[in-house]
Each structure stands twice: as structure tokens, then as C-alpha cells.
Amino acid sequence: MAETPEPAEPDGPQEPTLDEQIAAYQREYRDLDPQVEKVVSALGRLNRRMNVAYGRQVAALGISNAEWEVLKTLLLAGEPYRLGPGELAKRLGLTPAAMTHRIDRMAGEGLVTRDRDENNRVRVIVELTDEGRTKWLEAMRMASDFEEDLLQDLSPQERGLLGEMLIRLLRRVEHAQPDAGGRLTDLD
Amino acid sequence: MAETPEPAEPDGPQEPTLDEQIAAYQREYRDLDPQVEKVVSALGRLNRRMNVAYGRQVAALGISNAEWEVLKTLLLAGEPYRLGPGELAKRLGLTPAAMTHRIDRMAGEGLVTRDRDENNRVRVIVELTDEGRTKWLEAMRMASDFEEDLLQDLSPQERGLLGEMLIRLLRRVEHAQPDAGGRLTDLD
DNA sequence: TCTGAAGACTTCAACACTAAAGTTAGAGCC
DNA sequence: GGCTCTAACTTTAGTGTTGAAGTCTTCAGA
DSSP, rough: OOOOOSSSSSSOOOOHHHHHHHHHHHOOOTTTHHHHHHHHHHHHHHHHHHHHHHHHHHHTTOOOOOHHHHHHHHHHTTTTTTTTTTHHHHHHHHHHHHHHHHHHHHHTSSSEEEESSSSSOOHHHHHHEHHHHHHHHHHHHHHHHHHHGGGGGOHHHHHHHHHHHHHHHHHHHHHOOOTTTSOOOOOO | OOOOOOOOOOOOOOOOHHEEEEEEHHHHHHTTOOHHHHHHHHHHHHHHHHHHHHHHHHTTTTHHHHHHHHHHHHHTOOTTTTEEEHHHHHHHHHOOOHHHHHHHHHHHHHEEEEEEEEESSEEEEEEEEEHHHHHHHHHHHHHHHHHHHHHHSSSSSHHHHHHHHHHHHHHHHHSSSSSSSOOOOOOO
């Protein structure tokens, strides 16, 4: 056994390329518009790969993708970086129950604090700690470097055009389904 | 109580728009390139909304998004629509353990069959049933209608350009991280 | 042909999320 | 001031996923 880079898969099935995938779908469903499908499939694949990449990066900081989402949401709220569990849950697309547990963990790790609101003792206030803010900043640095690198092959004009087209699509999805369920899945 | 459409939230926090979000990040992290961030954030938001939409649509067919992914993967394999659990897991970005359970469910629902390979009794063969193929077709019909509608505001030229740019980005992600972990999350 | 090693699942324990039920504080009414 | 109603969480039960350990075939060498 010299080094044999190939893990011995003689003619095993291969992960299809985008074009192969679209061709396969077309074989089974004639009405498919290949151009539309190409855009949509590329969008989906790109996003998934990016999420994997983000996950690896923030893991290096000792936090999970899920925790990073919470940090981002609290930071977006602006000073003093406070939100209630309910509001957090809504923005993150989680149930309040899941939010309770996530806050537990993050409070245990010192990323946030959880306190009763003194003015209205039904409410709870989740607040970003300094450590949490620092983690966010570190993650943001890594993410924006990665994103900058990702878009390297696009000229400023192309970047502008791409952003503009994506926002047009976004408007269309948001208009088409005005948040029927209530929750919005996740945030950016 | 007449009808009061507003659920009484006097000045509560709002879900930020894309531009507000980018402005907020910039306040905390000066080096951020707003154009890059706009593209990336729009990409993320768009994708999440789309996934919610897909989920609602296939739910109407009585299947989950997760099950639809399996149907798509088996269909992509081409006739006779067979793959092993391991290969399925790899393509779907799941652990083999999760795949075992998912196949259990789907076999119980009659969407796939699970059998031992007679030539190599270690291997298992998961095969799409006719019902599974029908479900796929119905889901595909709904999805492609939705996607067609989504892209309605884009001219054919724009669609082509958008697809081409997305594929350039995709190439860059795939080149940057050659599948370091092994699993690829999920498929389109 | 027997034995050891590798491969392909499956099983098990732990964790995260959802839906639904439970708890507790504030608000409105009499 | 006590009653009910609602809001904002938390708890509980059940599902789906991961990582690690276990089982069962097959293959390669002695």
C-alpha cells in the first residue's frame, strides 16, 4: 500500500455537479426552467457552504453558530445590548422554550446575563456581557474577512448589481408570504 | 374591543431592516465594507425565507423538508433510484445515525424501501417507491412554480447574470475549503 | 480455514428544538 | 381588595440529531 489517494470506490456514485443536477431534474420533470433552477440551486448550495464555513470559524472562538446568532441579535439591538427572551426568540426564529435553554447555556459561559426587570417583574432582561461583545467582535472580524475574500472575483459594479438583484428577490419573498407563521427562522 | 389591529407594542424593539442592520454593525465594527455586507446579508435572509416557504409547501403534501431532501437525493441518483444509507448521509450532510432513523420513518410512510444487498450483505439499499417518486414530482411542481414567481421581476438577461455570479461565488467557497469536515450540511 | 482488520450500518446516551401545559406578575373590573 | 384575564416566561414530553460504542459481514493474510 504505497499511498493510494483513492479510497477505493471503483465506480461508486458521485456527488452531482450543479449542471448534472439540473439535467437530472429535467429528465424527470420536463417543465423545469433550467435558468431558474440554476439560480435557485446555486443560491442554496452557496448558502449551505457558507454556513459550514461560518460554523468552522466561530468554533475556533469556542462558540457555536447558534450562540453567534444570539450575540449578533443583541448587538443589533444597540446599547445597552438588552432584549427579553421573547423578543430574542422571535427574531431568531426559535420558540421561547428553546430560547430559555440557549440563554441558560450562554449565561453559564459568561456571554450574557439574565436578570428580572425590576420595573416589571414578569419580564426578563438578557444583556450582552463585555466578554460577549468581545466574542462578537472577533467573530465579526473573521466573518468579514471571509466574506471579503468570497466576493474577491466580483468588481464593485458587479457587487452592487448582485446586491440589488438579491434585494429585489428578497422583497418578493417577503411580500409573497407576510410572515404567515410568525417566526422567521433565523437571522443573518 | 373594536378590532385594534396593533397588538399593543408602544415603542418596543423592531426587527431591523437590512440597511439598519448594516448600519448597526458598522457602528460597532468600523472596518466593515457595507457593500459586501449587503450582498452577504441579503443572501442569508433570502435563503432563510425561501426555506420557510419550501417547508410550508411540502407540508401541504404531508412531508417534511427533511424528507423532501431525501427524495431529491434519491431521484438525483437516477434509475433505479437507489443509494445506501452511508452515501445518502454523506450527500445530505447527516451522520449515518441520523440517516438510519430518517430512513426508518420514510420506510414506515412508504416513501422508500430498505433492503439488504444480496450481493454484499453488509450493505443496505434504500430505494424510492412509486409513491416517493410521485411525492417528489408534486413537490417539484410546487417548488418550481414558487421559484418562477420569485424570479418574476428579473429579465432573462438578469437571471443569467445572477446565476453566473452566484456560480462564481460558489466556486470560490468550494475552492477555499475543500470539504475539510467531510459533511456538506445539506443539498439543494 | 482460521484469524484479524476494515467497512457499513445500527444502537445508545446526550443534547437541542418544538408544542403544549404550567407558573407567576401585572392589569382591569366590580 | 378580591377575581379574572393576559403576558412573559419556564417546565415537561416527545422528536430529531450528533458522537461514540457495538454488531455483523467481508476480505486478506497465515
